[in-house]
Amino acid sequence: MRRRNAVTLPVELYRAAQVRELDRIAIEEFGIAGATLMERAGQAALTALAQAWPAARRLTVICGPGNNGGDGFVLARLAAAGGYTVRVGLLGDAARLRGDALGAHDRMRDAGIALQPYGSELLEDADVVVDALFGTGLDRDVEGAHAACIAAINACSVPVLAIDIPSGLHADTGRVLGVGVEAEVSVSFIGLKQGMFTGQARAHCPRVLFDDLGVPADIYTRVPPSARRADLASCRGVLGRRRRSVHKGAFGHVLVIGGDAGFAGAARMAGEGAARTGSGLTTIATRTGHAALIASQRPELMCHGVEDAGALAPLLERATVIAVGPGLGRGAWGRAMLGAAMAASQPLIMDADALNLLAEHGPGGARGTQARILTPHPGEAGRLLGCSSGQIEQDRFAAAAAIAERYAAGVVLKGAGTLVCEPADTTWVCQGGNPGMASGGMGDVLTGIIAGLAAQGLPLGLAARAGVCLHAAAADAAAADGERGLLAGDLMQPLRRLVNTL
Numbered sequence: 001m002r003r004r005n006a007v008t009l010p011v012e013l014y015r016a017a018q019v020r021e022l023d024r025i026a027i028e029e030f031g032i033a034g035a036t037l038m039e040r041a042g043q044a045a046l047t048a049l050a051q052a053w054p055a056a057r058r059l060t061v062i063c064g065p066g067n068n069g070g071d072g073f074v075l076a077r078l079a080a081a082g083g084y085t086v087r088v089g090l091l092g093d094a095a096r097l098r099g100d101a102l103g104a105h106d107r108m109r110d111a112g113i114a115l116q117p118y119g120s121e122l123l124e125d126a127d128v129v130v131d132a133l134f135g136t137g138l139d140r141d142v143e144g145a146h147a148a149c150i151a152a153i154n155a156c157s158v159p160v161l162a163i164d165i166p167s168g169l170h171a172d173t174g175r176v177l178g179v180g181v182e183a184e185v186s187v188s189f190i191g192l193k194q195g196m197f198t199g200q201a202r203a204h205c206p207r208v209l210f211d212d213l214g215v216p217a218d219i220y221t222r223v224p225p226s227a228r229r230a231d232l233a234s235c236r237g238v239l240g241r242r243r244r245s246v247h248k249g250a251f252g253h254v255l256v257i258g259g260d261a262g263f264a265g266a267a268r269m270a271g272e273g274a275a276r277t278g279s280g281l282t283t284i285a286t287r288t289g290h291a292a293l294i295a296s297q298r299p300e301l302m303c304h305g306v307e308d309a310g311a312l313a314p315l316l317e318r319a320t321v322i323a324v325g326p327g328l329g330r331g332a333w334g335r336a337m338l339g340a341a342m343a344a345s346q347p348l349i350m351d352a353d354a355l356n357l358l359a360e361h362g363p364g365g366a367r368g369t370q371a372r373i374l375t376p377h378p379g380e381a382g383r384l385l386g387c388s389s390g391q392i393e394q395d396r397f398a399a400a401a402a403i404a405e406r407y408a409a410g411v412v413l414k415g416a417g418t419l420v421c422e423p424a425d426t427t428w429v430c431q432g433g434n435p436g437m438a439s440g441g442m443g444d445v446l447t448g449i450i451a452g453l454a455a456q457g458l459p460l461g462l463a464a465r466a467g468v469c470l471h472a473a474a475a476d477a478a479a480a481d482g483e484r485g486l487l488a489g490d491l492m493q494p495l496r497r498l499v500n501t502l
Helices: 016-029 034-052 067-081 099-110 144-155 217-221 264-277 288-297 309-318 332-343 353-361 378-385 389-394 396-407 442-455 460-481 488-499
Strands: 012-014 058-063 085-090 115-117 128-132 160-163 185-189 208-211 227-230 253-257 281-286 302-305 321-324 348-350 372-374 410-413 419-421 428-430
Touching (some): 034 067, 034 099, 034 128, 034 185, 034 208, 067 099, 067 128, 264 288, 309 332, 348 442, 353 378, 442 460
Parallel strands (some): 085 115, 281 302
């Protein structure tokens, strides 16, 4: 059963059209009046505001003429009744008010609260600004007076509560439509919108609350979610306790292939990521000049100098899982190593230059029986799909699904709100991580983590999801001393501790 004002957010995420369908079912099939849902939304938003800023007494509510504005009218009326000083500005034509929004306006007016045309002076002297401009239906860039209003809200140095979703944010993709409100708290209703949890949205709605508005739980069986949230807590139990009688052979053998001239560190970090995650054995196949160096730094890693595909063959035979790409390069050596890895039968995690080389050959190079996970950042994802990284970020959900379908592989689309998806399966959105992860080597560690989990017997898709969440949680723990200056190697100690919670 769902709970109103849930402290723990629901796992399920929806597209805007799906939330509208949930809303329709609640109104038409369960007989809950739209005005009732609007009253509950306004009350839920006010409750969230009071909890987030208990000292606030002066509110400015900026409304549009649609139902999102109607929620704002309810909040304003209830806030005034509760002793707040409230100013309400309308951006748009009051003559366009219809239905439940009009009724909410009239009840607000009858309570003695005047609706004023929006002007930036309304933002002055407020303790909190409430954004009730646009709802989830916005699908075009914000321009003109609306863009100026949002820019003024962002510039006023006052905390912002967004009702349902920050105005200017696309509910399905998380793309900012020209300009978007940078809300400190957002209260989402009936169904969480998938776009609020990835990409640009992470900067516009860093804290999301939820209220189901008291709709019957049965309505959620009628509309399957479009995606799901994932965090470390959702992965608890995937590994289980180790038997007291086990030996290293029970936990697999990861082979990391990479580290062309000048890139020994990438292969080393991937290898250590696998070992710290619990792989029984970890081997690194790298350039001959790097093998002794890596072994001296981390002697637990078995390092082999490999200069041709023939020398790689015996290492491939012993591997349980293969990770290829960290520091691989795009020269003849990297191409030969990748070709041998892709001809093997073991599960394969592909990162960095393995993805760039794969993009050169197109999807034909990815077909086969070998299970694969591709782990691109937006630039690599763009090369895989033949587009720009900017186009990838326009709709990260669509991009991840397109890569999964085109290359017949699982996909980890890295970035703020990393996505994990497999062809024709659930897309997961990671809720952990921080800006300190924007530094070299983080992706190499992630590749090793996923490989290490797969070596211990997790299905590759589950290893990818758990690996992404584990990686993010380790980075969040390591960032306790500050995000700036966070290094990939800083993840190793918290990684060891956190993997033991799984």
